Amino acid sequence: MNDCLFFGSNQFPKLIKNEPNEITKPIQFKFENENENENENEKQIKQISSGYYSTIFLFKNGKAIEYLFNSKQNPEKIQIEENIQKVTVGYDNEAILTIERNVFAKGYYVNSKNPNKFINISSLIEDKNDRIIQDVVSGYDSIYLLTSNQNAYGIGYNFDGQLGFDSKTLPKTEKPILMMKNVSKIFSGNTSYSVFLLNSNQELFGCGWNNYGQVGLGESIKEKKIQKLTKIQNIPKGKIIDIQCGYDYSIMLIENENENENPKRKLYSCGYWQYNGLGKNEDTYEFTEIKSSLFENDDNILDFSVGNVHTLILTSNSKLIGFGHNFSGQLATGDTNDQKFQFKLNFLN
Template identity: 25%
Template sequence: MPRTKGKRRRNGQATNQHAKSSDESNESGSKKQRGTHSSDDTRSGLVLTLGEGDVGQLGLGEEIMERKRPAIVPSIADRSVVQVVCGGMHTVALTTDGKVYSWGCNDEGALGRRTSGMHQESVPGLVSFPEHVVQVSAGDSHTVALTDDGKVFCWGSFRDANGPIGLTPDQKKLEIPIKIIDNTSSYGRAVGISSGNDHVAVVTSRGILLSWGVAEQGQLGRIAECLSVRGGRRGLAAILNPGVVRFTRRHGRCPFITNVFCVSYHTFAISSNDEVFAWGLNNYGQLGLGDTTKHFMPGHMTDLPSHNGKKVSLVQFTGGQHHSIALGSNGRVYVMGRTDYGRLGLGEGVEEPHIPVEIPEFQNVKVVAGGGAVSLAVTNEGVAYAWGMGTNYQLAADEDNDVHSPDRMRGKNLEGKKVISISAGGQHTALLVCQKD
């Protein structure tokens, strides 16, 4: 396909992130547990970025428009970064002392700090924050932060098919952090957060799942289809105020949710009994439920994979616009959804799987990540692999061609380094690395 250059948001929309259509040819227990996401390793390291950087999302300055190989983000090289996440066209880093840095497109306030141009947006800047942050997540035009005492703050904006809708019912966008969830809620304190393109989900200490944001594709898991467009007759408050996702009782009780994973337009949740639930956009079978029907309420995944005759627990989910990636407890990777551009890593000419299918001869994986039409993974040895669409240079491959099976990421700045975590945005990739032992 023609090479897609990164572009500044037009009407607040990130290129390659808006996939409301089903046709991607138009794509440009009571145990307290935090979500198992791709940046949960507590070691600190250097931030590397690559891919398209037209709006400053690489953090390398306003003169750097792209990088084919991972480059060190110099202005935070002396910070102890423990998490880095990519939004659609912005990037967020978290340090060991609970400080948040952001860079990239700020048209909708996703950076959480007021800027006056690319010279301030194309390099990391400190987000003024009243709390100690322990986890961050990022979507197309928003960012979320979880504090050490269980509060949730957000900034930026959500966007549906008709344009921006804001983060709260009374504001179009928030340029600085605002508290969305307090730690005194009857639902329990927040212990894990996750962002899709335009929705957010939070797990609480009581095993309850809350969600808010755009509901058009069923991604909230709690809004009926007749109310999914801006809350219908109930208005924006129905979708932009956090609400409880209800699960069908199984064996006489509701599942205790321990982890949540928001993907572009769909969501996965895992219970304390290792049950998997999925909902949202499903036009390519990316929910893994065995069908291609959009689900507005949680569906129970019953076709879990097996290995050597034993059922495999799925412990982590990620993905892109029309595909999903799951990590098994056995360190193997399972995929489902659209196959174009090699994003599933199953090779060329494969059929579209609607239930989790294992990537052959790929094991010892500890982290998976995805975005748009790319997929990423990190092994227990700290080696990063990438596959999928190559036109935005997100894969660190030898060429900018599509890659149809996991391929080791290359670059001078990866030599002698161990990859801790990895994240993919609409057109860029970020890695957290440290020196090999």
């Protein structure tokens, strides 16, 4: 099995024994009752998705293991036998995309009568010709579906307009509703009440919670709730690769298409600065570049990950850079002190 390192809040005391509640340095995660007779595909991790109440490990053989956190500090282990393509976990919801392009999900705002049971939410789309799902993304209490016809649907919580509709007339829905057509990508985050939709013309639209400008609409937009999908102006030039949303901020990865031989990738952020999850020491209402003395001239951004109020960045020179809130040791610094300035984590070397 490929190595899986774990640090931060220890919600797996049954599996990670003799460790404190906050694990501040990376340790290896070991699966319970690991079967030595499994083939390599059954041991190789393809994807991990984690929220506050659960973590799902997806393996290359299309099976998954879900660990549910509970008050007894002993996580409940659930084997998911579907042919799974992708898993995504929000704060209070989980969703799996199968190879057959169906989406099964569970959570209170998906199925209030039985929130612990997976149901096929793609089959609830009113247009039967639009039930083949290309991608699925979890928000805090909402789930977003992208169909093969490039239509975006939302289901779940809409109190802050994160489904693109007025929250007073539609506070929540347990049936997918059409948000926008001609969509190529959906972006959100498992602690986010905001969502971004990118159309085929590389035009970006956003809605949801905007109390600190995390939708990136600019300082002139004072509304705390953006309850209608709104076009984001002044987007930095280049191809949008990814957007990930924390609780009060958003980070965008853009690739400069003009540098044909070695396209340069840069990160841009907007939102609340207090714990510096956005890489700056002031509120930012539009997407502006994250700069750091740790980024060398020949360095490039390979990947990044946004948590509730902290960020990790992986560069092409095998550097892992982190900053933000560190109250549970989620930055692997060896302590629980916040990091308001970018620093290099050394455990990859």
